[in-house]
Amino acid sequence: MNRRQLLARSGALAGSLAIARHFARAAANPFTLGVASGEPSPDGFALWTRVAANPLAPDGQGGMSGPVSLTWEVAADDAMRNVVRSGTVEADRRLAHSVHVEVGGLDSDRPYWYRFTALGERSPIGRARTAPVPNAQLDRLRFAFASCANWELGYFSAYRHMAEENPDLVVFLGDYIYEHTYAGKNADRVLRKHDGPTATDLAGYRNRYALYRTDPDLQALHRAAACLMTWDDHEVENDYANEWSEHLETSPEDFLRRRAAAYQAYYEHMPLRARSLPKGSALRVYDRFRFGNLATFSVLDGRQYRTKQPCATPTKRGGHLVPASCAELFDPQRTFLGHDQERWLYEGFQRSEVAWNVIAQDQLVARLRERTDAGELGYWTDDWDGFPLARQRMLEAIAATRPANPVFIGGDIHSFWTNDLKVDFDASSSPTVATEFVGTSITSDPPPYHLFMGFLPDNPHVRYFESRHRGYVAVDLTLDRMETRFQIVSDRRDPNATRSLLKRFVVESGKAGAIPA
Ligand code: FE
Ligand code: CA
Numbered sequence: 359m360n361r362r363q364l365l366a367r368s369g370a371l372a373g374s375l376a377i378a379r380h381f382a383r384a385a386a387n388p389f390t391l392g393v394a395s396g397e398p399s400p401d402g403f404a405l406w407t408r409v410a411a412n413p414l415a416p417d418g419q420g421g422m423s424g425p426v427s428l429t430w431e432v433a434a435d436d437a438m439r440n441v442v443r444s445g446t447v448e449a450d451r452r453l454a455h456s457v458h459v460e461v462g463g464l465d466s467d468r469p470y471w472y473r474f475t476a477l478g479e480r481s482p483i484g485r486a487r488t489a490p491v492p493n494a495q496l497d498r499l500r501f502a503f504a505s506c507a508n509w510e511l512g513y514f515s516a517y518r519h520m521a522e523e524n525p526d527l528v529v530f531l532g533d534y535i536y537e538h539t540y541a542g543k544n545a546d547r548v549l550r551k552h553d554g555p556t557a558t559d560l561a562g563y564r565n566r567y568a569l570y571r572t573d574p575d576l577q578a579l580h581r582a583a584a585c586l587m588t589w590d591d592h593e594v595e596n597d598y599a600n601e602w603s604e605h606l607e608t609s610p611e612d613f614l615r616r617r618a619a620a621y622q623a624y625y626e627h628m629p630l631r632a633r634s635l636p637k638g639s640a641l642r643v644y645d646r647f648r649f650g651n652l653a654t655f656s657v658l659d660g661r662q663y664r665t666k667q668p669c670a671t672p673t674k675r676g677g678h679l680v681p682a683s684c685a686e687l688f689d690p691q692r693t694f695l696g697h698d699q700e701r702w703l704y705e706g707f708q709r710s711e712v713a714w715n716v717i718a719q720d721q722l723v724a725r726l727r728e729r730t731d732a733g734e735l736g737y738w739t740d741d742w743d744g745f746p747l748a749r750q751r752m753l754e755a756i757a758a759t760r761p762a763n764p765v766f767i768g769g770d771i772h773s774f775w776t777n778d779l780k781v782d783f784d785a786s787s788s789p790t791v792a793t794e795f796v797g798t799s800i801t802s803d804p805p806p807y808h809l810f811m812g813f814l815p816d817n818p819h820v821r822y823f824e825s826r827h828r829g830y831v832a833v834d835l836t837l838d839r840m841e842t843r844f845q846i847v848s849d850r851r852d853p854n855a856t857r858s859l860l861k862r863f864v865v866e867s868g869k870a871g872a873i874p875a
Pocket of ligand 1: 533772
């Protein structure tokens with residue numbers, strides 16, 4: 359690391375940078391992990407912080423021991439002069455001194471500012487907007503979405519630029535952390551090392567989240583706006599499915615123990631509502647959030663309830679390419695979301711009253727025909743292509759209930775995509791029933807550009823693909839149109855990376871499918 363660059367880019371955060379550089383040294387201010395807000399409603403939002411004097415203490419307790427009392431304040435102004443709500447909350451070792459405050463009683467559709475005080479020290483000030491009331495006329499909403507931030511492979515400049523867009527809302531679509539660590543022949547690719555080896559237990563997952571939250575760009579993004587969030591696989595383990603590890607020798611019982619630790623650490627570090635407290639190895643993250651008459655976000659969970667990937671080989675259960683002769687692919691019992699979540703989603707489509715229905719989830723929805731070594735058009739088993747009938751059910755539900763302007767947003771594949779979604783991807787006459795945008799990674803490695811470009815002639819519903827850049831997606835929504843910007847950073851290895859616009863798309867209300875702008 360270049361110390362001068364680091365200090366220059368964020369003098370105010372020198373404290374947390376010092377922590378990142380000297381893991382063992384205790385800080386005077388215990389708010390080393392910043393603050394965050396999430397799940398906005400018309401009368402409030404969830405507030406989060408975790409006090410950690412020594413965020414990477416080996417026992418996962420952040421250098422804290424006894425209970426700590428925190429005060430929280432919500433103000434109507436950015437200088438925190440006009441405090442409109444406040445309270446106290448206890449933090450202790452059971453949840454690694456994290457707190458989740460559900461603030462209510464606020465006015466709808468306006469910004470608020472908040473902070474915490476503990477041990478005689480103040481946290482940074484964060485900002486969050488309340489949602490409009492359900493039937494309010496909302497003229498515009500700006501949101502940005504992100505996925506796949508691997509600490510070891512780069513700096514989080516993309517997060518800094520997201521914050522600078524001044525979004526009303528941020529959506530995290532998974533791989534917020536990576537549980538594994540580059541080692542062996544890949545170790546020389548590491549730009550900044552993880553805190554320790556692959557996370558498998560509660561202390562390991564806690565410290566992984568804590569490390570990521572020491573990042574000044576990620577802290578800035580959380581201070582800038584409330585977020586919605588879901589996860590993908592790396593919050594637990596690469597390519598896991600429900601109770602199944604990608605490793606065939608791991609029993610469901612052992613894997614669920616690991617998943618419980620990972621889910622608890624996730625809860626402890628995310629601005630979820632206190633009612634989301636995990637029960638054993640279960641944590642409900644799917645939910646729906648409405649913003650006046652303009653938009654609803656259905657946030658899905660694509661990992662916890664899915665059927666295991668089809669046609670495992672003797673050595674591999676996770677993502678791999680299989681031909682259509684894998685009969686298990688077309689078993690109608692297979693589910694990506696789980697039957698309860700599917701029912702909940704389709705009921706939401708049916709009842710929708712808003713102009714735009716955003717479905718925020720972890721993976722590529724569109725069919726992607728990839729050539730197998732034998733030259734067949736294969737199915738990647740770990741994403742929606744491994745669940746083709748579940749995908750068809752979902753798109754049929756959209757075609758049947760016709761929620762206004764359904765738009766899927768996703769991540770996982772470390773590249774930008776704009777796709778037309780169809781009930782039947784194999785029938786050229788099948789109409790486009792929904793639009794899909796997939797964002798590239800914040801830092802994680804891309805799929806090979808030329809190989810994937812070679813797949814496009816077999817996938818005419820793919821309107822755009824680009825994997826050579828890291829970045830995020832920003833969206834400006836009005837009643838009439840959705841304008842989507844694919845934003846890229848100059849270099850993931852540069853802590854001062856600059857931003858530029860790669861590509862812009864527009865979706866006109868009433869017409870599924872994006873148009874280059
Ligand atoms: Fe990823
Ligand atoms: Ca993933």
